Amino acid sequence: MPLNYHHLRYFWAVAHDGNLTRTAQRLNLSQSALSVQIKELEERLGHPLFERRGRKLHLTEAGRIALDHADAIFATGQELVATLQDEGNARTALRVGAQATLSRNFQIGFLRPMLARSDVEVILRSGNPSELLEGLETLNFDLVLMNHEPASDSLTSFETHHLAEQPVSIVGTPVRLDPKRPIRDLLEEQPFILPTTNNSVRTAFDSMASRMSVRPQVAAEVDDMAMMRLLAREDIGLALVAPIVVQDELSSGRLVEAEEHPRIKESFHAVTFKRRFPNPLVRELLTYSLPQ
Template sequence: MDRLNYQHLFYFWNVAREGSVTRASEKLRLAQPTISGQLAVFEDAIGAQLLRKEGRRLTLTEKGRTVYNYADEIFALGRELTNTLKGRAGASGGRLSVGIADALPKLLVYRLIEPALRSQERPQVICHEDKVERLLAELSLHGVDLVLADAPATVSAGGRVYNHLLGQCGVAVFGAPALAAKYAPDFPRSLEGAPLLFPTPATALRRSLDLWFENRRICPEMRAEIEDSALMKTFAAAGVGLFVAPVAVTGEIERRYDVVRIGDLEGVTESFYAITVRRKMDHPAITAILESAQDLLTLA
């Protein structure tokens, strides 16, 4: 394949978005045989099947997902160019697609991404929240530009990925005022039998917490295991139990959820990583995130 036929790519992109040749034909106002024929020519030029039939819907193959993600970027850049030529505000910022591990504290995630929003390029930021494994798969297919996670990617993730340690942060125990008043005295021994909301076992923080409690022979009451950090704080605000969160966002947590910082868990830290592929290393918005993270994340 010497040259990419962008017209064929455009037809494929629309079929993938619509999920069927019929709907894509209606949208583009072209005959179905025309679209089907051009798709066949495009797949032949690519040398791989890009779409497969699942019931009444067409879905992307692995190769199709890769081509679709590139096409999405290509046509987004085309729209940005059109807007720039027409002098529309905010047209020159590009896009930054961020994959966010679902266990990460959302307040801290915002603080990490905020420098990109304030950067001179003013990119359009697109956030995807999911399991780390699925986000890393999207990263390898160029579906996202970087992944924010609480642990580095390992060789099992496949492909060439690069881990950037953004920093480490101490953690503290928080709770609604009534629970805080009860468990603050004699902290951390007061956590024996205390109602606690835990992150799920798959997270690095959970493994650190289990080890910390085991080493100190403290056994709290596990009231719930909650994957989403924002949902955990909502439970805690209602007085269901205590929870653990990074000290770097103490002020925001206390104001937003009306909870109190009871005490710090000495020796427990939470790490934060930005995971990228080499192709995206020169993205100015990613650079802004990497350069600002150390100021936010401290071992306080």
């Protein structure tokens, strides 16, 4: 039996609205009639598309996949109406969450294989770890990028894929940073721009300073790498970052790097959620990116 596209459009409207009653009013239908239409679509597809949590409707995993296809179908229809000379290409969505403290340069490098494709639409959002992992569980993200592994136990459905590991450096303006100065002297003499205390790199830095019996002056604690980069360029202090974060400034000489490294490494992980119907683009992307 062919798919009933009226049913699909009703589902599409409810999925984007998130409220059955409000959608029924907007479409000038009774709530019961709208429910019947969606029920018939679920029977045709063989999977429930929504689950009710309290008073709210949430997409199931099958519902998220159906919504992706519905978005593509109705977008193509709009393009067809707009111009008969351009049939348009269906674009598959890849929803990625990224920890706010993660290097933008790393994110672009990781996503480059998908960003270069005309048939893929990359939707990228940043947030804190708890928000991102919740987004994975509710199927709002296909994949999340983090600089630490999430806690795991027998009840957890997260899968962590180690992508890369990069040494962290101390960088600053040529006026402030003498690259040949030992780290101990820099810790004693210069203010530092550091990640916030819930960051693994910050934890390693604090341990290093403690071992040296030094209490560095903290000029700023920042949970955003773009802001850390900007503060370093503005000569607010020395920044503790992976060189990839400031690669343009290092190349131009606007910032320089201390020759002695703090022996701290930042790890990069892709976190996925065990799904019955995983987005095939995730496996493609991980194939490009995982160490061989």
